[in-house]
Amino acid sequence: xxxxxxxxxxxxxxxxxxxxxxxxxxxxxxxxxxxxxxxxxxxxxxxxxxxxxxxxxxxxxxxxxxxxxxxxxxxxxxxxxxxxxxxxxxxxxxxxxxxxxxxxxxxxxxxxxxxxxxxxxxxxxxxxxxxxxxxxxxxxxxxxxxxxxxxxxxxxxxxxxxxxxxxxxxxxxxxxxxxxxxxxxxxxxxxxxxxxxxxxxxxxxxxxxxxxxxxxxxxxxxxxxxxxxxxxxxxxxxxxxxxxxxxxxxxxxxxxxxxxxxxxxxxxxxxxxxxxxxxxxxxxxxxxxxxxxxxxxxxxxxxxxxxxxxxxxxxxxxxxxxxxxxxxxxxxxxxxxxxxxxxxxxxxxxxxxxxxxxxxxxxxxxxxxxxxxxxxxxxxxxxxxxxxxxxxxxxxxxxxxxxxxxxxxxxxxxxxxxxxxxxxxxxxxxxxxxxxxxxxxxxxxxxxxxxxxxxxxxxxxxxxxxxxxxxxxxxxxxxxxxxxxxxxxxxxxxxxxxxxxxxxxxxxxxxxxxxxxxxxxxxxxxxxxxxxxxxxxxxxxxxxxxxxxxx
Amino acid sequence: xxxxxxxxxxxxxxxxxxxxxxxxxxxxxxxxxxxxxxxxxxxxxxxxxxxxxxxxxxxxxxxxxxxxxxxxxx
Numbered sequence: 001x002x003x004x005x006x007x008x009x010x011x012x013x014x015x016x017x018x019x020x021x022x023x024x025x026x027x028x029x030x031x032x033x034x035x036x037x038x039x040x041x042x043x044x045x046x047x048x049x050x051x052x053x054x055x056x057x058x059x060x061x062x063x064x065x066x067x068x069x070x071x072x073x074x075x076x077x078x079x080x081x082x083x084x085x086x087x088x089x090x091x092x093x094x095x096x097x098x099x100x101x102x103x104x105x106x107x108x109x110x111x112x113x114x115x116x117x118x119x120x121x122x123x124x125x126x127x128x129x130x131x132x133x134x135x136x137x138x139x140x141x142x143x144x145x146x147x148x149x150x151x152x153x154x155x156x157x158x159x160x161x162x163x164x165x166x167x168x169x170x171x172x173x174x175x176x177x178x179x180x181x182x183x184x185x186x187x188x189x190x191x192x193x194x195x196x197x198x199x200x201x202x203x204x205x206x207x208x209x210x211x212x213x214x215x216x217x218x219x220x221x222x223x224x225x226x227x228x229x230x231x232x233x234x235x236x237x238x239x240x241x242x243x244x245x246x247x248x249x250x251x252x253x254x255x256x257x258x259x260x261x262x263x264x265x266x267x268x269x270x271x272x273x274x275x276x277x278x279x280x281x282x283x284x285x286x287x288x289x290x291x292x293x294x295x296x297x298x299x300x301x302x303x304x305x306x307x308x309x310x311x312x313x314x315x316x317x318x319x320x321x322x323x324x325x326x327x328x329x330x331x332x333x334x335x336x337x338x339x340x341x342x343x344x345x346x347x348x349x350x351x352x353x354x355x356x357x358x359x360x361x362x363x364x365x366x367x368x369x370x371x372x373x374x375x376x377x378x379x380x381x382x383x384x385x386x387x388x389x390x391x392x393x394x395x396x397x398x399x400x401x402x403x404x405x406x407x408x409x410x411x412x413x414x415x416x417x418x419x420x421x422x423x424x425x426x427x428x429x430x431x432x433x434x435x436x437x438x439x440x441x442x443x444x445x446x447x448x449x450x451x452x453x454x455x456x457x458x459x460x461x462x463x464x465x466x467x468x469x470x471x472x473x474x475x476x477x478x479x480x481x482x483x484x485x486x487x488x489x490x491x492x493x494x495x496x497x498x499x500x501x502x503x504x505x506x507x508x509x510x511x512x513x514x515x516x517x518x519x520x521x522x523x524x525x526x527x528x529x530x531x532x533x534x535x536x537x538x539x540x541x542x543x544x545x546x547x548x549x550x551x
Numbered sequence: 552x553x554x555x556x557x558x559x560x561x562x563x564x565x566x567x568x569x570x571x572x573x574x575x576x577x578x579x580x581x582x583x584x585x586x587x588x589x590x591x592x593x594x595x596x597x598x599x600x601x602x603x604x605x606x607x608x609x610x611x612x613x614x615x616x617x618x619x620x621x622x623x624x625x
Contacts, residue, residue, distance in 0.1 A: 344593040
């Protein structure tokens with residue numbers, strides 16, 4: 001028997017990987033995290049600690065973090081790098097998707113997901129909405145509501161969540177006991193919440209409830225294993241900088257873990273495939289600098305690379321090339337609106353940039369069927385992005401944007417997602433394992449399209465009650481929700497390319513799936529907090545199989 | 552079909568990439584910051600101003616469509 005490198009190897013350092021590793025280390029096991037681990041804070045670190053408005057007036061170097069590079073397109077036209085990316089991927093966060101085309105290649109005409117090989121994974125650009133699933137959502141997803149409850153509190157203690165138990169939405173999404181007090185609302189959201197409260201009975205009769213969200217952003221100092229994170233300074237720079245470490249990022253958990261003797265973070269490695277062996281599991285990786293293959297041994301392997309990349313590793317390991325596996329990704333629309341109660345009025349400068357309010361709109365008989373709405377105020381993403389969308393000369397466009405700015409409210413609308421045969425992934429073999437291509441096909445059925453259409457119609461009524469004037473509805477395309485799941489679904493009976501109810505892969509009882517790959521349903525509300533709680537639960541289950549007593 | 556035509560027209564009326572780059576560079580120049588500050592005109596004047604902008608944009612649209620026919624769009 002060869003000695004194992006670690007009791008546990010965790011693949012990936014995103015929300016799932018970081019929380020699983022933390023749980024294993026807390027339980028006394030030796031843990032390695034294997035990760036590509038892209039990280040570039042050079043632009044973020046160059047941002048002075050000051051409010052958005054002060055930086056705009058004084059900092060001569062602001063183009064570097066607000067715009068990024070200007071490059072030429074194939075047509076010879078200039079293009080700002082920040083303009084192609086979503087709101088999350090501002091120039092300081094561009095590293096989050098760096099090298100994905102090379103090391104995690106995908107091909108699809110119908111599905112355009114965001115993947116990450118960064119330290120912290122997609123969590124490095126997370127919007128920080130920290131919602132617990134309700135009982136119906138857990139049941140449809142295949143998760144144990146009872147087991148998750150305690151894990152949510154463990155995660156909250158690690159990452160810090162602010163919010164309130166007193167909102168109309170709290171019973172549905174704040175299943176955490178200890179949270180910090182809510183952050184102050186900006187003036188636009190405050191006005192919207194007052195309108196909601198005035199028309200609350202009508203809106204609840206329509207199935208709509210709203211309130212301040214639970215959010216992984218601190219309103220007070222949080223100490224975690226001797227490390228201090230500060231309350232959000234309300235600089236409105238959260239899309240660009242983690243300067244106060246107020247918004248949680250998974251690398252903060254990795255930083256804490258690095259101080260433990262039983263933990264090792266190994267970056268620069270692409271996990272390729274696993275095989276069973278006498279000692280447990282052998283993991284084959286590619287060292288990216290040298291392009292040399294290396295192998296590691298562990299007793300239990302925890303895959304937490306995200307639903308798409310975890311599926312890639314499993315498909316390759318089981319030689320399931322050409323086999324179709326399911327794919328879940330919430331349909332997403334965003335709806336720019338004007339809050340008529342704020343039009344033409346001044347707004348306070350102090351604010352944070354993340355989601356200000358959230359709402360749920362009942363759609364069917366089950367609490368799992370509701371659609372989920374996030375309300376954002378617009379400012380720190382700059383006006384040129386708005387003007388670009390307006391069918392007006394730039395002079396008139398900029399004038400319109402300046403008039404609308406304090407009242408501009410962007411609704412992000414997520415719909416729940418079920419698996420169908422028309423949404424699937426498939427791996428095609430490449431010249432070398434790292435060249436395997438993940439193909440995706442994603443088409444909504446007519447019944448799903450109807451559901452989205454009916455949901456948007458119902459939301460239009462809600463907007464009228466909230467005195468929100470809709471400007472347009474934008475479909476950013478399949479995969480734009482950045483929520484992915486369902487690729488290796490839970491099955492109680494042994495099946496290929498499926499996960500057992502306790503989280504181990506049916507094909508190998510020493511390999512556990514800690515991310516959202518096994519979920520059989522994707523609720524409309526943001527899944528990141530549940531991914532983290534689920535990962536801790538998987539870590540507890542896998543630890544028990546090694547004889548560890550888990551409270 | 553109608554939706555496609557509508558989208559194509561709107562796309563032609565949007566600023567060109569070159570115009571957006573010029574605008575964005577100006578927006579992040581501290582000397583020009585006042586040109587991008589929010590305007591607080593009060594609710595009534597704001598609505599009137601937006602209606603006025605819409606009318607001006609509509610009047611200019613046919614001329615801009617003709618002159619923009621060959622310029623690239625993002």
